[in-house]
Amino acid sequence: MKFQFTFTGEEQLRNIEGLLDDWFKGGFPRDAVLPFRSSLLKTDDALAAASLYKRGAAGLRDDDTGKLFFPEKIPKQTEIPEPVFFETWPDFINTRFTQSHDREKTIFVLDKTLLSHHPSVARSISKTKARLFIFECTEENKNIDSLARICSEMTGGLTSVIAVGGGICCDVAALAGCLQGLRITLIPTTLLSLADAGIGGKTGINHRFAGKNQIGLFARTDEIICIHELLQSLSGDLVTDGLAEILKHSWLNGNFEKWRPAAEKLLSQPAGSAFLDADVQQLISENINFKRSVTGADPFEKNLRILLNLGHTVAHLLEALILHQKSGSGEVLKLSHGMAVLSGLKCLLENSLIGSAPDGFHQLISAILKRRNIHFPLFDLGNETQKAKDILIQDKKNRLASVSQEELRIRCVLPQYGCLNRIPDSASADKFTDACIAYILPDELIGYIKKSGIIS
Ligand SMILES: NC(=O)c1ccc[n+]([C@@H]2O[C@H](COP(=O)([O-])OP(=O)(O)OC[C@H]3O[C@@H](n4cnc5c(N)ncnc54)[C@H](O)[C@@H]3O)[C@@H](O)[C@H]2O)c1
Ligand SMILES: [Zn+2]
Structure with a gap:
């Protein structure tokens, strides 16, 4: 059906x-x-x-x-569109949007925080005949209420949605657009959404007790647009969060040496100015293309795409555990997704689970963590080992292998450096992916995290 x-x-x-x-x-x-x-x-x-x-x-x-x-899947999107780059927002609006015939049938979903940095974006949209929905992008609002509100705004003969914002904005607007059968244009405005979240067709919202991104669809993205001017307002924290996924990509495709100067520029220069740099623009473009090539080869996460979860099993565990931890001074601890991914990579490297790293890789991870003021051990697990095991077992990404309940093993992605330097063809993709995966006992994995000093 x-x-x-x-x-x-x-x-x-x-x-x-x-x-x-x-x-x-x-x-x-x-x-x-x-x-x-x-x-x-x-x-x-x-x-x-x-x-x-x-x-x-x-x-x-x-x-x-x-x-x-049995519902038929949405047709597979083999070709994820090539990104189109614009220097400024007016460049995009004047050269691309005002000439488009369907602008009266378009709705923009705009990230409210982005708008506070770039108020002229809303002004210029209001001069066109397009509709505008301003979305307060928080994880709490990434829910069915927002989805319903955005879907309701999309009625009345609209044909396309343009999402302008970070990963939350792109995920929710694209899901609403997919449900409403609209053409979907994404303009990701954080480094993380440009290099990762906005590319690959995954859309989603959180479920109030089942957790992050548990409700969603694989949607067809018709257009991906990068506007450099919008990146100049990114804070240092948002830059380092994006860098974490870029480092993960560089491990997979073996491009660390090539990307290192641009990554270091992003880390050391004031965020806004670095985005004007040609090396940084090249870095962004190559990351988009890497994610396009992996997700284009495996749109529904059957094989190769699983490798993009490198570092994420540990990251998701730390993110879930830290929600309930307090620092020495009693404040609730915070760990962004990007920093959790870097901690995950650190754990895999220091336990020699993914082979040896190129020169400077480990040092760059440490420099980013230091910049973000992350100190290890993050917290003491105390008597919460069982809780940690339950989290590992419940995480939807950790497909399990088991002989019996006691033997439940967690799927971990353990690829060698540069393994996706060339994308394997579809005939060998399953075998290739299996060779990069290991099934580890939850206790063993928790032991590795402790051994690398990330938690005590
Ligand atoms: N669909 C996927 O494949 C995929 C992959 C990874 C992550 N995600 C999702 O993406 C989200 C994370 O994305 P994110 O890191 O972009 O977070 P986000 O969308 O929360 O954006 C982070 C913050 O930056 C603000 N912002 C956006 N653009 C800005 C700009 N140019 N200048 C200043 N501030 C700006 C946002 O308003 C927000 O406050 C998560 O919800 C995650 O689940 C999706
Ligand atoms: Zn991630």
């Missing part, structure tokens, strides 16, 4: 949410055949819910009639 969704209003999304809640409570895996009752919810809406559940396009069983449904 084809995935066909016609948005009929906020209430419909509420009903879908109710079904998703039930499935999350039931702990169904992403590829399960999920139960619903056609007496309570329309089959089309239940199919939409199944496609959104853990971004899995699961099957569906109508418990009233016993009928089974």
Whole structure:
């Protein structure tokens, strides 16, 4: 059955949410055949819910009639568009947007914080006939309420959405655009969203108890645009968060030596000025193209794309554990995603789990962590080992291998430096990916994290 969704209003999304809640409570895996009752919810809406559940396009069983449904996946996007670069926002609006025929049928979803740095962006949009939705981009707002509000703004014959903002803005606007069948243009404005989040078609929102990005779709992105001027307002912290994913990419494709000068410029110069540098622009462009090539080869995360999770198993664990930790002075500790990824890389390197690093790699990780004032050990795990194990087992990315409950092992991505220097062809991609993966006992993994001094 084809995935066909016609948005009929906020209430419909509420009903879908109710079904998703039930499935999350039931702990169904992403590829399960999920139960619903056609007496309570329309089959089309239940199919939409199944496609959104853990971004899995699961099957569906109508418990009233016993009928089974399997939604067709959204057509695979083999060619992720090449990014188009503009120096300034007026360049984009004047040369590209005002000439476009469908500007009256376009909605911009704008990141509110971005707007506080670049108020002329909203002014120039209001001079066109496009619609404008200003979105307060926080993880708390990355939820079904915002999705419903944005979808409601997209009615009335619109044909395209342009998201301008960081990863949160791009993830939510693209999901709404996909549900509404609009053409999707992303203008990522953080280094992390440019180098990583905005590229590859994953969209999503958080679920209030199941967690981050648990509701979403693989969407087709029609256009990716980078506007240098918008990057000049990035803080040092936002730059280092983006650098973390760039370093991860450099490990995978073996480009560290080549990218190092630009990465060091980003680290050492005031953020705004560094983005004007030709080396930095080249760095951004090559990162986008690397992510495009991996996600284009594996749009639905069946094999190669899994390798992009390098450092993330440890990162997700630290991010989840740290939510409840306090520093010596009683403040709640904070660890951004980028810094958690760097901590994850540090752990893998110091336990010799991914082979040896090129000169300067480890030092750059340490310099970034130092710049962000991250001190190890981050915290003392104390008697929370069981909690850490539960987090590892529940993380949807940590596919498990098990012989028995006691033997549950966590999937860890352990690639050697430069392994994706050339993208393997589709016939060998499964085998290639398997060779870069190890299944590790939760206790063993926690032991590695302690051994590298990241936690005590
Ligand atoms: N879809 C994917 O494949 C994917 C991959 C990785 C991460 N993500 C998601 O992306 C999000 C993280 O993205 P992010 O790091 O961009 O975070 P973000 O969207 O929260 O942006 C960080 C902060 O920067 C502000 N901001 C945006 N552009 C700015 C600019 N030019 N100048 C100054 N401030 C600016 C935002 O308002 C926000 O306060 C997470 O929700 C994560 O789950 C998605
Ligand atoms: Zn990441």
